[in-house]
Amino acid sequence: MLIPQTRNIGLPMMNLMRFKGLPILQQLQIEEQLLRTSSDNWCIINDGTSDPTIVMGVSGKPAELLEIESVLRAQVPVIRRFTGGGTVIVDCGTIFVTFICNKEAVPDLQPYPRPIMSWSGLLYSKVFQGIGDFHLRENDYVFGNHKFGGNAQSITKSRWIHHTSFLWDFDVRNMTYLKLPKRAPAYRSARGHLDFICRMKDYMPRSTFIDKTVEAASTQFSLSSFESEEIETLSETEFHPSTRSKANSNFQQRQYLEEFYKDSHVANNFEKHLE
Template identity: 40%
Template sequence: MPAASTLLRPALRIARLPRLPIYHRLCIEEALFYKTSDNWFVYSEGPPSDPPTVVLGISGKPERMCNLELVQQDGIPLVRRFSGGGTVIVDSDTIFTSLIVNQTDVPHVQPYPREVMEWSKGIFGPALAALAPPSGGSAVQLGLRENDYVFGDLKFGGNAQAISKGRWLHHTSFLWAYSPEVMRYLTLPEKRPAYRRDRPHASFLTPLHRHIAQRDDFCPAVVEALASQFEVREAPHAEIEDIIDALGGAAAWAAACRTKFVGPDGKALPDAAAAAAAAAVAEAVAQ
């Protein structure tokens, strides 16, 4: 009979965050990834009044990924996250998830983006398949096309990873719904998935609400799928606040971390300008 310790599943903390602007969420994710040693599943949704925000990968260039004239004209914030991957635009209709995992706890998963994505398909695929479809619909089957989650050849989720020192992060922006008007702020990328071809966003994307009945069912279904591989435990929001406080508080950590507001030239905004951008986001959310 195997020793009791070999039967234990690794622990994974479930952090259901409030509906924070994406900048604040990314700062929290970066702290959990680099400054803790726990496994995490982080879930949140965009605030109800969250203005659209363009989020670039760590090496993303606004002039190549954005319609800068429109972005500047409409005052759309630009945020550079700490992970790789492409550029997305997010708002109140975006669902955000992140998986932060120690390599030793999933030794069968090699720490490379494609292998991590294949593993993640084994979590999100069963979760989505278990959810009730809209009236008259049928159960869905998640597909993986290059770096995207798809139904058929239509994208509903974009992915990015960060890999460092025996630990990796895989985060996803799921489109619960989207506005074609918001998509105007992004250009057709120079480097794009082969399966996309030259399709515009309207012919390339599909909102998740067309495939599952209830938005509120999504997070519990993912947690249930994770419970097949991990010992899941809820992490109160106060615990997340304590982690940030141990780093000197939200303002100090925002200054230290790699997640930044950036200007049209892709350079990090000075602290005062970044604070003003953050305040503008917070003001918009409060309205």
């Protein structure tokens, strides 16, 4: 979808950056850099990521959220992002949409989690108008009572980020790496992963969703395409992202998980996978 060359007079400016298959670690590091070093508004769309990867929220605990032995056996990379929210496994079937905004970018929007969540729900109601039984349910995007979009946020003194992982498709096998979370929305009703989530591809084409998302964003912002190669010129200061991964080998994966989970019994179980 091409962005109109004419700007919507009176709407705040927003840079639109689009990727296809960008590794999720790199995407999250770009987002964190833009949140902390840029003063512009941004929309980032990444159509899939290169390899299956587990992404945990900033306060997530691997022992509570992951089937650690299965993760190590399959050597699935695990990273911890800089925002809150739950744990997801993402791959080429995941579509990522991110909004990074100054606090004054959306008129009358209070920079707190619930108002930002409600704003996003209204924006995506335009994307899914007439498609399925879409609504925002607690902190999830759902069709009926089945989740297809998970959200996470971070709010700083002057800016906020709201990003979403949309399940256009998923591999059933990947769900076996995730435990049922202890904290879950009430509407989940203790359902297992496969009874709780659904695939967007059963409701709309992939390209249609992306085009409609850009169209919905253009009703609230004046969009301008931004080339990803220009990111390095945005800040004169050196930036060190907190989002990281140490999954280049099974040994490094073990070290990464142990850093957040100090339990000798589990640590001993890790050792047998290094042989």
